[in-house]
Amino acid sequence: MADLPHCDTLLLNLDAGVLHITLNRPDSRNAMSLAMVHELRAVLESVRNDPAVRALVLRGAGGHFCAGGDIKDMAGARAKGHDAYRDLNRAFGALLEEAQAAPQVVVAVLEGAVLGGGFGLACVSDIAIAAEGCKFGLPETTLGILPAQIAPFVVKRVGLTQARRLALTAARFDGAEALRLGLVHYCESSENLDARLTEVLQQIRQCAPQANAQTKALLLASETEAMNALLDRAAEQFAAAVTGAEGVEGTMAFVQKRAPKWAQ
Template sequence: MAEFADKYEALILRRERSRLYVTLNRPEVKNALNPTLIGELKSVFTILRDRRDIKVVILRGAGGTFCAGADLKNMEQSFTDKPKPGEKDPIAVWNRQFGAFLEMMNNTPQVVVAAVEGYAIAGGFGILCVSDVAICTEGAGFAMSETAIGIVPAQIAPFVAVRIGVPQTRHLALTAARFKGAEALRLGIAHYLVPDSAALDAKLEEVLKQIDKCAPIANALTKQVVMRVGTEPLSDVLDFAADRFAEARRGPEAGEGLRAFAEKRPPRWAVE
């Protein structure tokens, strides 16, 4: 079983039973994304693909801010060389790597909970939009700000569109509009809105206790089904869903869950 590193340069990891807390740790730049931070996140989610002992990942930012997007200083200093004839532009290659990470996070078998305060801007907004559950403070700020500095929200836009629909994504992307928590809740970006950091911690614990009640493999299989909705014909999705139902029913969780129900006790996974 692959293990996480003892220490990361731009992340803080904390394990608590079946929960993994992942904190973006570049508070001096509002947890802006640079190659180190993205690389470490990618390494963590690569390990998570095969870890069934972890059923929920909690993402938040150090210093009271979730993530203010790409580190623009790093971006400005990068890619001074033009592509060679016949080669793909290295900027496009670099940009697509961030999309690959978002795909990985979007499809991870664990439940991903984003706890957001401060800012979730640009790339940070994209990370928020691939979470399964989002808890945001009223004062948190959000934006797809890329077009305001002359670039394209290329890798985050498809995930935002899946989250809130194409019309709303067009509005946010083509105006670079900034908005707060109440609008994030209205748009469906956030699932819970809380007044401050203390309330964020309390709501997070409440949500985690709800997730504790759910069987981890059943959650992973359910996520696989839901992720196919809208991208495959309905009949194919239902066929896939039936196979996942059979997989779960013949697996150990269903037997434990049914016994626990009959014996009027919590299932094993709810108390681990």
């Protein structure tokens, strides 16, 4: 098991192969500080090659997911000039890239404010569960700035037409609208959020960890890789999987009418 880094802005709890990561700056509605960005990236790196960690659950403390970037960090960067702003912004983009590419299944549990950077994190999750009363939005343009690192991920998640509307109006919307847009997969009452999360994690545990990691990478590659090359590589991976440890165990479990080892 990989060692988890010490964190001041996150709460970490590893339970039965699931790492629960809680954004823990409730006084600022879990606004994304540069320190939090660095800590999240360090956590992702620490578990990237750990097959014992099968899922990552992101949520926020104090009834909110994340209200966006930390204005105090932006004010601090002002004294350092253009390059400091660029580096601050790009660090968050790197976090989104790394979260999206994580071999684990990333589950976002969304409550309260899901704004700006929080919206971006929701967009890179594999499975998103929203409370009905969530307040989603991209408020950047109302501040005279751009959703610079978030925008490409929003387009991938909800499509260019809807992304243009949301970014260019800064419209706020709730969990039901997020479900309609395809931003989230489930919209629940606050009382049912944890029950839905438990159900989703049970489903994930039925899937072989390495097969899940390779399948996720294959799905993401379908957006950028040429089809012929992608299918050639996928065929090689399929053959390796069938003859590998997980494939053999899965086949034997099916024949013997039992659950495979990873689902027990």
